[in-house]
Amino acid sequence: MPGPSRRGLLMRPLPSGSRKNRGISLGLLALCLAAARCLQSQGVSLYIPQPTINATVEEDILLSVEYSCHGIPTIEWKYTSNWGAQKIVEWQPGTQANISQSHKDRLCTFDNGSIQLFSVSVRDSGYYVITVTERLGRSQFGTIVLHVSEILYEDLHFVAVFLAFLAAVAALLISLMWVCNKCAYKFQRRRHKLKESTTEEMELQGVEC
Known part of the structure:
Protein backbone atom coordinates (compact mmCIF):
# COMPACT_ATOMS: atom_id res chain seq x y z
CA MET A 1 0.00 0.00 0.00
CA PRO A 2 1.54 3.28 -1.03
CA GLY A 3 2.36 5.70 1.82
CA PRO A 4 1.10 9.26 2.04
CA SER A 5 2.44 11.66 -0.48
CA ARG A 6 5.02 14.34 0.41
CA ARG A 7 2.55 17.04 -0.51
CA GLY A 8 -0.01 15.62 1.89
CA LEU A 9 2.46 15.76 4.75
CA LEU A 10 3.26 19.41 4.07
CA MET A 11 -0.37 20.49 3.90
CA ARG A 12 -1.40 18.69 7.10
CA PRO A 13 -2.47 21.29 9.76
CA LEU A 14 -0.64 21.57 13.07
CA PRO A 15 -2.20 20.00 16.13
CA SER A 16 -4.35 22.33 18.22
CA GLY A 17 -1.94 22.09 21.18
CA SER A 18 1.00 23.33 19.11
CA ARG A 19 -0.99 26.28 17.78
CA LYS A 20 -2.03 27.20 21.32
CA ASN A 21 1.57 27.12 22.62
CA ARG A 22 2.71 29.22 19.70
CA GLY A 23 0.01 31.81 20.41
CA ILE A 24 1.02 31.99 24.07
CA SER A 25 4.68 32.50 23.10
CA LEU A 26 3.80 35.33 20.72
CA GLY A 27 1.62 36.94 23.39
CA LEU A 28 4.41 36.80 25.98
CA LEU A 29 6.86 38.27 23.48
CA ALA A 30 4.50 41.15 22.70
CA LEU A 31 3.95 41.74 26.42
CA CYS A 32 7.70 41.85 27.08
CA LEU A 33 8.24 44.32 24.24
CA ALA A 34 5.45 46.54 25.52
CA ALA A 35 6.85 46.45 29.06
CA ALA A 36 10.34 47.31 27.81
CA ARG A 37 8.97 50.21 25.78
CA CYS A 38 6.99 51.44 28.78
CA LEU A 39 10.04 51.30 31.04
CA GLN A 40 12.09 53.13 28.46
CA SER A 41 9.51 55.92 28.16
CA GLN A 42 9.37 56.30 31.95
CA GLY A 43 13.13 56.59 32.46
CA VAL A 44 14.87 59.61 33.99
CA SER A 45 16.73 62.00 31.70
CA LEU A 46 19.12 64.65 33.00
CA TYR A 47 20.75 67.55 31.14
CA ILE A 48 23.57 69.76 32.46
CA ILE A 53 32.10 76.56 36.16
CA ASN A 54 34.93 79.00 36.94
CA ALA A 55 34.27 81.64 39.59
CA THR A 56 36.01 84.00 42.00
CA VAL A 57 35.45 84.37 45.72
CA GLU A 58 32.29 86.12 46.96
CA GLU A 59 30.40 85.32 43.75
CA ASP A 60 26.90 83.80 43.61
CA ILE A 61 26.99 80.64 41.49
CA LEU A 62 24.07 78.81 39.82
CA LEU A 63 24.51 75.05 39.31
CA SER A 64 21.96 74.66 36.54
CA VAL A 65 20.36 71.35 35.50
CA GLU A 66 17.21 70.15 33.75
CA TYR A 67 15.50 66.77 34.17
CA SER A 68 12.44 64.95 32.92
CA CYS A 69 10.67 61.96 34.44
CA HIS A 70 7.23 60.62 35.37
CA GLY A 71 5.92 61.60 38.76
CA ILE A 72 7.67 63.60 41.47
CA PRO A 73 11.31 62.57 41.91
CA THR A 74 13.74 62.91 44.80
CA ILE A 75 16.65 65.24 44.05
CA GLU A 76 19.93 64.95 45.91
CA GLY A 94 7.17 71.47 45.84
CA THR A 95 8.40 70.54 49.33
CA GLN A 96 10.86 72.07 51.76
CA ALA A 97 14.47 71.13 51.11
CA ASN A 98 16.62 69.37 53.69
CA ILE A 99 19.81 71.46 53.61
CA SER A 100 22.94 70.49 55.53
CA GLN A 101 24.21 72.74 58.31
CA SER A 102 27.32 73.67 56.33
CA HIS A 103 25.18 75.22 53.57
CA LYS A 104 22.13 76.27 55.59
CA ASP A 105 22.25 80.01 54.97
CA ARG A 106 23.89 80.12 51.56
CA ASP A 111 12.05 72.86 41.27
CA ASN A 112 13.98 72.01 38.08
CA GLY A 113 16.77 70.52 40.22
CA SER A 114 19.16 73.47 40.08
CA ILE A 115 20.80 74.98 43.16
CA GLN A 116 22.44 78.35 43.81
CA LEU A 117 25.41 78.95 46.10
CA PHE A 118 25.84 82.39 47.63
CA SER A 119 29.19 84.06 48.33
CA VAL A 120 31.39 81.10 47.40
CA SER A 121 34.90 80.62 48.75
CA VAL A 122 37.93 78.62 47.66
CA ARG A 123 36.77 75.72 49.87
CA ASP A 124 33.66 75.40 47.68
CA SER A 125 35.78 74.16 44.78
CA GLY A 126 35.11 70.53 43.90
CA TYR A 127 32.65 68.12 42.32
CA TYR A 128 28.90 68.56 42.74
CA VAL A 129 26.96 65.38 41.93
CA ILE A 130 23.20 65.47 41.40
CA THR A 131 21.06 62.32 41.55
CA GLY A 142 25.37 64.06 36.66
CA THR A 143 28.40 66.04 37.80
CA ILE A 144 29.33 69.74 37.77
CA VAL A 145 32.92 70.80 38.45
CA LEU A 146 33.32 74.14 40.25
CA HIS A 147 36.63 76.05 40.36
CA VAL A 148 36.74 79.02 42.76
CA SER A 149 39.85 81.22 42.71
CA GLU A 150 40.90 84.29 44.64
CA ILE A 151 41.12 87.72 43.04
CA LEU A 152 44.44 88.12 41.26
CA TYR A 153 47.08 90.48 42.65
CA GLU A 154 47.11 92.45 39.38
CA ASP A 155 43.42 93.19 39.83
CA LEU A 156 44.01 94.41 43.37
CA HIS A 157 46.91 96.56 42.18
CA PHE A 158 44.73 98.11 39.49
CA VAL A 159 41.99 98.81 42.04
CA ALA A 160 44.52 100.37 44.43
CA VAL A 161 45.94 102.62 41.69
CA PHE A 162 42.46 103.66 40.61
CA LEU A 163 41.44 104.50 44.17
CA ALA A 164 44.65 106.51 44.64
CA PHE A 165 43.88 108.44 41.45
CA LEU A 166 40.36 109.19 42.68
CA ALA A 167 41.74 110.34 46.02
CA ALA A 168 44.21 112.68 44.27
CA VAL A 169 41.45 114.15 42.11
CA ALA A 170 39.25 114.64 45.16
CA ALA A 171 42.09 116.38 47.03
CA LEU A 172 42.71 118.67 44.05
CA LEU A 173 39.04 119.59 43.85
CA ILE A 174 38.92 120.31 47.57
CA SER A 175 42.00 122.54 47.26
CA LEU A 176 40.46 124.45 44.35
CA MET A 177 37.24 124.93 46.29
CA TRP A 178 39.21 126.23 49.29
CA VAL A 179 41.14 128.70 47.11
CA CYS A 180 37.93 129.89 45.43
CA ASN A 181 36.24 130.41 48.78
CA LYS A 182 39.29 132.29 50.06
CA CYS A 183 39.35 134.57 47.03
CA ALA A 184 35.62 135.19 47.26
CA TYR A 185 35.95 136.07 50.94
CA LYS A 186 38.79 138.51 50.26
CA PHE A 187 36.87 140.09 47.40
CA GLN A 188 33.78 140.58 49.52
CA ARG A 189 35.83 142.01 52.38
CA ARG A 190 37.62 144.43 50.07
CA ARG A 191 34.36 145.49 48.51
CA HIS A 192 32.87 146.05 51.93
CA LYS A 193 35.84 148.24 52.96
CA LEU A 194 35.58 150.22 49.75
CA LYS A 195 31.90 150.80 50.38
CA GLU A 196 32.59 151.96 53.94
CA SER A 197 35.28 154.41 52.77
CA THR A 198 32.94 155.83 50.13
CA THR A 199 30.24 156.32 52.73
CA GLU A 200 32.65 158.12 55.07
CA GLU A 201 33.78 160.48 52.30
CA MET A 202 30.19 161.34 51.47
CA GLU A 203 29.48 162.07 55.13
CA LEU A 204 32.54 164.34 55.39
CA GLN A 205 31.49 166.25 52.29
CA GLY A 206 28.06 166.75 53.80
CA VAL A 207 29.54 168.11 57.02
CA GLU A 208 31.78 170.57 55.16
CA CYS A 209 28.83 171.89 53.22
Missing part, protein backbone atom coordinates in the same frame (compact mmCIF):
# COMPACT_ATOMS: atom_id res chain seq x y z
CA PRO A 49 24.13 72.84 30.25
CA GLN A 50 27.39 73.91 31.96
CA PRO A 51 29.37 70.99 33.43
CA THR A 52 32.37 73.20 34.38
CA TRP A 77 23.15 66.97 45.64
CA LYS A 78 26.48 65.75 47.01
CA TYR A 79 29.73 67.67 47.26
CA THR A 80 33.16 66.07 46.97
CA SER A 81 36.52 67.83 47.35
CA ASN A 82 39.93 67.49 48.96
CA TRP A 83 38.28 68.16 52.32
CA GLY A 84 35.91 65.19 52.01
CA ALA A 85 32.44 64.30 50.71
CA GLN A 86 29.03 65.20 52.06
CA LYS A 87 25.37 65.44 51.10
CA ILE A 88 24.46 69.11 51.02
CA VAL A 89 20.74 69.02 50.10
CA GLU A 90 17.86 66.67 49.33
CA TRP A 91 14.28 67.50 48.43
CA GLN A 92 11.25 66.79 46.28
CA PRO A 93 9.90 69.58 44.04
CA LEU A 107 22.06 77.63 49.34
CA CYS A 108 18.82 77.97 47.39
CA THR A 109 16.96 75.18 45.54
CA PHE A 110 14.77 75.26 42.43
CA VAL A 132 17.44 62.32 40.36
CA THR A 133 15.48 59.26 41.55
CA GLU A 134 11.93 58.26 40.59
CA ARG A 135 9.48 56.58 42.94
CA LEU A 136 10.04 53.24 41.20
CA GLY A 137 13.76 53.42 41.92
CA ARG A 138 15.13 54.43 38.52
CA SER A 139 17.71 57.20 38.80
CA GLN A 140 20.11 59.33 36.81
CA PHE A 141 23.10 61.33 37.99
Whole structure:
Protein backbone atom coordinates (compact mmCIF):
# COMPACT_ATOMS: atom_id res chain seq x y z
CA MET A 1 0.00 0.00 0.00
CA PRO A 2 1.54 3.28 -1.03
CA GLY A 3 2.36 5.70 1.82
CA PRO A 4 1.10 9.26 2.04
CA SER A 5 2.44 11.66 -0.48
CA ARG A 6 5.02 14.34 0.41
CA ARG A 7 2.55 17.04 -0.51
CA GLY A 8 -0.01 15.62 1.89
CA LEU A 9 2.46 15.76 4.75
CA LEU A 10 3.26 19.41 4.07
CA MET A 11 -0.37 20.49 3.90
CA ARG A 12 -1.40 18.69 7.10
CA PRO A 13 -2.47 21.29 9.76
CA LEU A 14 -0.64 21.57 13.07
CA PRO A 15 -2.20 20.00 16.13
CA SER A 16 -4.35 22.33 18.22
CA GLY A 17 -1.94 22.09 21.18
CA SER A 18 1.00 23.33 19.11
CA ARG A 19 -0.99 26.28 17.78
CA LYS A 20 -2.03 27.20 21.32
CA ASN A 21 1.57 27.12 22.62
CA ARG A 22 2.71 29.22 19.70
CA GLY A 23 0.01 31.81 20.41
CA ILE A 24 1.02 31.99 24.07
CA SER A 25 4.68 32.50 23.10
CA LEU A 26 3.80 35.33 20.72
CA GLY A 27 1.62 36.94 23.39
CA LEU A 28 4.41 36.80 25.98
CA LEU A 29 6.86 38.27 23.48
CA ALA A 30 4.50 41.15 22.70
CA LEU A 31 3.95 41.74 26.42
CA CYS A 32 7.70 41.85 27.08
CA LEU A 33 8.24 44.32 24.24
CA ALA A 34 5.45 46.54 25.52
CA ALA A 35 6.85 46.45 29.06
CA ALA A 36 10.34 47.31 27.81
CA ARG A 37 8.97 50.21 25.78
CA CYS A 38 6.99 51.44 28.78
CA LEU A 39 10.04 51.30 31.04
CA GLN A 40 12.09 53.13 28.46
CA SER A 41 9.51 55.92 28.16
CA GLN A 42 9.37 56.30 31.95
CA GLY A 43 13.13 56.59 32.46
CA VAL A 44 14.87 59.61 33.99
CA SER A 45 16.73 62.00 31.70
CA LEU A 46 19.12 64.65 33.00
CA TYR A 47 20.75 67.55 31.14
CA ILE A 48 23.57 69.76 32.46
CA PRO A 49 24.13 72.84 30.25
CA GLN A 50 27.39 73.91 31.96
CA PRO A 51 29.37 70.99 33.43
CA THR A 52 32.37 73.20 34.38
CA ILE A 53 32.10 76.56 36.16
CA ASN A 54 34.93 79.00 36.94
CA ALA A 55 34.27 81.64 39.59
CA THR A 56 36.01 84.00 42.00
CA VAL A 57 35.45 84.37 45.72
CA GLU A 58 32.29 86.12 46.96
CA GLU A 59 30.40 85.32 43.75
CA ASP A 60 26.90 83.80 43.61
CA ILE A 61 26.99 80.64 41.49
CA LEU A 62 24.07 78.81 39.82
CA LEU A 63 24.51 75.05 39.31
CA SER A 64 21.96 74.66 36.54
CA VAL A 65 20.36 71.35 35.50
CA GLU A 66 17.21 70.15 33.75
CA TYR A 67 15.50 66.77 34.17
CA SER A 68 12.44 64.95 32.92
CA CYS A 69 10.67 61.96 34.44
CA HIS A 70 7.23 60.62 35.37
CA GLY A 71 5.92 61.60 38.76
CA ILE A 72 7.67 63.60 41.47
CA PRO A 73 11.31 62.57 41.91
CA THR A 74 13.74 62.91 44.80
CA ILE A 75 16.65 65.24 44.05
CA GLU A 76 19.93 64.95 45.91
CA TRP A 77 23.15 66.97 45.64
CA LYS A 78 26.48 65.75 47.01
CA TYR A 79 29.73 67.67 47.26
CA THR A 80 33.16 66.07 46.97
CA SER A 81 36.52 67.83 47.35
CA ASN A 82 39.93 67.49 48.96
CA TRP A 83 38.28 68.16 52.32
CA GLY A 84 35.91 65.19 52.01
CA ALA A 85 32.44 64.30 50.71
CA GLN A 86 29.03 65.20 52.06
CA LYS A 87 25.37 65.44 51.10
CA ILE A 88 24.46 69.11 51.02
CA VAL A 89 20.74 69.02 50.10
CA GLU A 90 17.86 66.67 49.33
CA TRP A 91 14.28 67.50 48.43
CA GLN A 92 11.25 66.79 46.28
CA PRO A 93 9.90 69.58 44.04
CA GLY A 94 7.17 71.47 45.84
CA THR A 95 8.40 70.54 49.33
CA GLN A 96 10.86 72.07 51.76
CA ALA A 97 14.47 71.13 51.11
CA ASN A 98 16.62 69.37 53.69
CA ILE A 99 19.81 71.46 53.61
CA SER A 100 22.94 70.49 55.53
CA GLN A 101 24.21 72.74 58.31
CA SER A 102 27.32 73.67 56.33
CA HIS A 103 25.18 75.22 53.57
CA LYS A 104 22.13 76.27 55.59
CA ASP A 105 22.25 80.01 54.97
CA ARG A 106 23.89 80.12 51.56
CA LEU A 107 22.06 77.63 49.34
CA CYS A 108 18.82 77.97 47.39
CA THR A 109 16.96 75.18 45.54
CA PHE A 110 14.77 75.26 42.43
CA ASP A 111 12.05 72.86 41.27
CA ASN A 112 13.98 72.01 38.08
CA GLY A 113 16.77 70.52 40.22
CA SER A 114 19.16 73.47 40.08
CA ILE A 115 20.80 74.98 43.16
CA GLN A 116 22.44 78.35 43.81
CA LEU A 117 25.41 78.95 46.10
CA PHE A 118 25.84 82.39 47.63
CA SER A 119 29.19 84.06 48.33
CA VAL A 120 31.39 81.10 47.40
CA SER A 121 34.90 80.62 48.75
CA VAL A 122 37.93 78.62 47.66
CA ARG A 123 36.77 75.72 49.87
CA ASP A 124 33.66 75.40 47.68
CA SER A 125 35.78 74.16 44.78
CA GLY A 126 35.11 70.53 43.90
CA TYR A 127 32.65 68.12 42.32
CA TYR A 128 28.90 68.56 42.74
CA VAL A 129 26.96 65.38 41.93
CA ILE A 130 23.20 65.47 41.40
CA THR A 131 21.06 62.32 41.55
CA VAL A 132 17.44 62.32 40.36
CA THR A 133 15.48 59.26 41.55
CA GLU A 134 11.93 58.26 40.59
CA ARG A 135 9.48 56.58 42.94
CA LEU A 136 10.04 53.24 41.20
CA GLY A 137 13.76 53.42 41.92
CA ARG A 138 15.13 54.43 38.52
CA SER A 139 17.71 57.20 38.80
CA GLN A 140 20.11 59.33 36.81
CA PHE A 141 23.10 61.33 37.99
CA GLY A 142 25.37 64.06 36.66
CA THR A 143 28.40 66.04 37.80
CA ILE A 144 29.33 69.74 37.77
CA VAL A 145 32.92 70.80 38.45
CA LEU A 146 33.32 74.14 40.25
CA HIS A 147 36.63 76.05 40.36
CA VAL A 148 36.74 79.02 42.76
CA SER A 149 39.85 81.22 42.71
CA GLU A 150 40.90 84.29 44.64
CA ILE A 151 41.12 87.72 43.04
CA LEU A 152 44.44 88.12 41.26
CA TYR A 153 47.08 90.48 42.65
CA GLU A 154 47.11 92.45 39.38
CA ASP A 155 43.42 93.19 39.83
CA LEU A 156 44.01 94.41 43.37
CA HIS A 157 46.91 96.56 42.18
CA PHE A 158 44.73 98.11 39.49
CA VAL A 159 41.99 98.81 42.04
CA ALA A 160 44.52 100.37 44.43
CA VAL A 161 45.94 102.62 41.69
CA PHE A 162 42.46 103.66 40.61
CA LEU A 163 41.44 104.50 44.17
CA ALA A 164 44.65 106.51 44.64
CA PHE A 165 43.88 108.44 41.45
CA LEU A 166 40.36 109.19 42.68
CA ALA A 167 41.74 110.34 46.02
CA ALA A 168 44.21 112.68 44.27
CA VAL A 169 41.45 114.15 42.11
CA ALA A 170 39.25 114.64 45.16
CA ALA A 171 42.09 116.38 47.03
CA LEU A 172 42.71 118.67 44.05
CA LEU A 173 39.04 119.59 43.85
CA ILE A 174 38.92 120.31 47.57
CA SER A 175 42.00 122.54 47.26
CA LEU A 176 40.46 124.45 44.35
CA MET A 177 37.24 124.93 46.29
CA TRP A 178 39.21 126.23 49.29
CA VAL A 179 41.14 128.70 47.11
CA CYS A 180 37.93 129.89 45.43
CA ASN A 181 36.24 130.41 48.78
CA LYS A 182 39.29 132.29 50.06
CA CYS A 183 39.35 134.57 47.03
CA ALA A 184 35.62 135.19 47.26
CA TYR A 185 35.95 136.07 50.94
CA LYS A 186 38.79 138.51 50.26
CA PHE A 187 36.87 140.09 47.40
CA GLN A 188 33.78 140.58 49.52
CA ARG A 189 35.83 142.01 52.38
CA ARG A 190 37.62 144.43 50.07
CA ARG A 191 34.36 145.49 48.51
CA HIS A 192 32.87 146.05 51.93
CA LYS A 193 35.84 148.24 52.96
CA LEU A 194 35.58 150.22 49.75
CA LYS A 195 31.90 150.80 50.38
CA GLU A 196 32.59 151.96 53.94
CA SER A 197 35.28 154.41 52.77
CA THR A 198 32.94 155.83 50.13
CA THR A 199 30.24 156.32 52.73
CA GLU A 200 32.65 158.12 55.07
CA GLU A 201 33.78 160.48 52.30
CA MET A 202 30.19 161.34 51.47
CA GLU A 203 29.48 162.07 55.13
CA LEU A 204 32.54 164.34 55.39
CA GLN A 205 31.49 166.25 52.29
CA GLY A 206 28.06 166.75 53.80
CA VAL A 207 29.54 168.11 57.02
CA GLU A 208 31.78 170.57 55.16
CA CYS A 209 28.83 171.89 53.22
